[in-house]
Structure formats: structure tokens, C-alpha cells
Amino acid sequence: MQTREGHEGTGPGAITPDGCAVELYERLSVGDEPEVIAAAAPEGARILELGSGVGRVTHPLIERGFEVTAVDESAEMLERVRGARTVRGSIEELDLRERFDVVLLASFLVHTGNVELRRQLLDACLRHVADGGFVLIQREGEDYHTNVPRERVDPNGFTIRIASVEPVEDGVNSIRAEYVFPDVTWTQTFRARPLTEEQFEEALGEAGLKVDRYLTEDRTWVKAVPVQRC
Template sequence: MEVTADGSPVDVYLLLPPNGEAEIVHAAVPPDASILELGSGAGRVTHRLIELGHEVVAVDDSPSMLGHVRAETVCARIGDLRLGREFDVVLLASHLVNTERDADRLAMLAAARRHLAPGGQLVVEWHPPAWFDTVESGQGGRLGEVEIELADVVRDGDLLSATVRYAARGRQWHQEFTCRRLDLDDLLTSADLTFGGWLSADRTWFAARPRRRG
């Protein structure tokens, strides 16, 4: 089984279909927007964004994941990214902003900001605070042909750790993770961003823009 540095099983991500993420982004951004996708994985969202008419540059630190992406790719850690280019939209999905490490989160947001064109926007998918209060072991569902179940949920202050169990085609995988509860105002202030509005009814997606100077 091929697994990335953060524990993501590549075979599972190849089986997972898009789940409406690209449509949320598409509805929030200009037509034919240039998009820098941070943490693209194997292109599950990338390919749908391209179908919707956007030019996408996919960034991931896993060559194994990027080998399946049908778009321009960059293999790099998000926080280290310096392309010398600007984009209409920077996409930070997959709850990456909820990383347990504050330094990693600040580095990701700084990378997003330095790649935004004037007037551009950052689109973020996160775990809102309410999720941390309600999520429990045993929750899950089916996405495409993959059965997904959350297990071993443990809370420790603002941190939540759990294991995601996947099953498909007679095989099973698991991925452990730890994420941090965030205050939205503190998050935006730390990155010198302003809130641009909720993009989904469940408030798991929002837009942000660089704070104006002067």
C-alpha cells in the first residue's frame, strides 16, 4: 500500500469521487478564474475545476499523488511555495487549515497570500468549531464506492484526534489525524485577512481576502 508522508493512502484517494467541492468554489469565483490549489492530492477536485472552465495549478508534497493529476503540477510543501506567480483564487481545502501545528498553518496562509493577485480571494474548507463538539466515533458514510467511518475520537482541549477507516473493493485502509479547533477571527487576524463570506450553508467553506492597507 502506497502512503504519503501525512498518512494518506494513495489508492483510496484515487477511488474517491468529487463531492461538490468544485461546484462550491466555482460558484464563488469569477468565470475562467486561475486557481492555485494547495494540497491537491490525486486531483479529485482539480479535474472537476478544469471541467468547469478554470485553469488550475495543483500543488502537493507527494509525487505519488501528483502523478495522477492531469494539470500543471508543483511538488512542494505548501509553506515553502514561492512560484513568483499570482492567481485569481487560492484554494486551501481538505481541512488543511485545521492542522494541529500553528507554525504550519501560518506558513500555509502566508503562501496563499503571496500568490493572490490584486483583488483575488482565498477559498478555505475547514472544520468549524461546532464540528469539534458533535463529531463522534462511528460516524461516516459512503462516497462513491468507498465506505468511510470515523473511529477512536479523542478530545484534548482544542485538539481532536481520530482514525478514518476506508473500505472498498474488498480492501481496507486507515488514516490517523489530529486537528485543531480554530476561532475564525483569530485565524483571519493571524494571516492579515478579512472575512469574505460563507460559501456553504453548513459553514464549512468560506472566502477571505488580504486586508487593505491605509
């Protein structure tokens, strides 16, 4: 697969087209994502996870009784997923010809620097959500692009650092992240477009979605529903 423009990763092991290191994501711990999703989703819901990676969120959801279909473009990522149906392919071209109770678009994918790609990602969400279902979207925090450099030490003993944010084109920044372990360092450089709440909601509206409610105090997790079916 061809590396995406403006995306690059360094470090040992396989690197995906968007610069993600497979071995790195096997080491990263999951945050509060499973709790947020489980609190919003109906018991036993069928969840379509777009961009599952190695299954950091997938596996806790399965343990909570959800039926997960995990989609990723990287075969190396999907090889690490256990207990879920897996589909290899790009999110923007996905058409499973079935619908799900919950469609999950996490990992700040809605902030892609490419406006057309963002529209295609949201179209894929709408295409796969069932009547009465909803889409869960993870947004960037308010100061994601401005509170730089910043870092945090994970309880497991490694450092996650946002080292730099540099403008590269109108409304798009190049972000360099570093993951420093005692034995190895990985980096990822990628492009992202910061979105105000108004811009985010406008993008949803263009795709036929609307905010039902913000799920977290920091408003980074959003429940969105189809406009024509709400």
C-alpha cells in the first residue's frame, strides 16, 4: 500500500500507509474509549469499528458482549485482532451492504487534512448505520494543536510526546508524535485539520448526520444520528 502524502512513521516493524507502527499499537494501552462506547451502545449491539488497528478497543468491546466487525486497511494490524469479524479495506470505499446498530469512527479520523476524504469517511458511516442506530465519533481536544510541545508518561512506563505542530497548507497542520519506550522509539508524522465545534457540526450536516449529544465533558466523543432518520 502506498504511503499517504504527509504521513510517515519510523521505528521497527511494519508501518501502515498513514504512518502507524503495528508493533507500537500492540504496546499501547487502551484509554477510556471502551467505557464511553459501552455506556452509549445498547446491550449486545452490533458495532462496525472503522479503523480498528490491532484491536485495542475491539477486544474490550467483545469482552463486554458486543458483536464487532473490525475494519482496517492493514493486514498486519488485523492479524492481531481476536474474536471479531475482520474486513480488510479502506474505510472510504467500504460497502458491506449491511447496517449496524453502532458505527464507530474513533482515533480522530474525522480530522483528516483531506476534506474530500473526510466526506467519504462520514459517507461510509451513514451508509452502514441501521435505522434507529447511531454513529460514535471521536474528536480532537480543544487545545490539541496549540498545547505543543506536550507529553505524558503512561502508567506502563513509556512517554507519549506531541513534539511539533506545523502548518503545511490552508487549515492543515503536520503533527509529529513520538513514543519513547525504554528499549525503542517510534515516531509518526501525519496531517490533521483542526475543527471548531461549528465546523465539525457543519461537516456532519454535509454528510447527512447531526449531533444527537456530546458524550463527554470535554466534548471529544459525539453521538451522531442520520438527519433523515432522526
